[in-house]
């Protein structure tokens with residue numbers, strides 16, 4: 001499942017944008033968004049976002065509640 005940036009939580013720090021290996025994160029009007037078709041679901045953006053603005057389950061833990 002591709003990642004998604006929750007716009008209300010994103011502070012537009014740009015850290016995820018610089019870290020995405022496939023350049024799937026783009027700057028929008030005031031925040032950042034993930035192009036779902038480009039995202040390879042590596043999980044980097046979710047791990048590094050201090051605001052916990054990136055949602056999407058890690059495949060390994062998806063079934064563990």
Ligand code: SF4
Nearest residue numbers: 010011013014016049
């Ligand atoms: S790292 Fe988090 S807060 Fe920073 S731009 Fe990305 S989604 Fe927004």
Ligand code: SF4
Nearest residue numbers: 020039040042043045
């Ligand atoms: S999960 Fe990986 S490929 Fe997808 S937007 Fe985040 S850093 Fe980029």
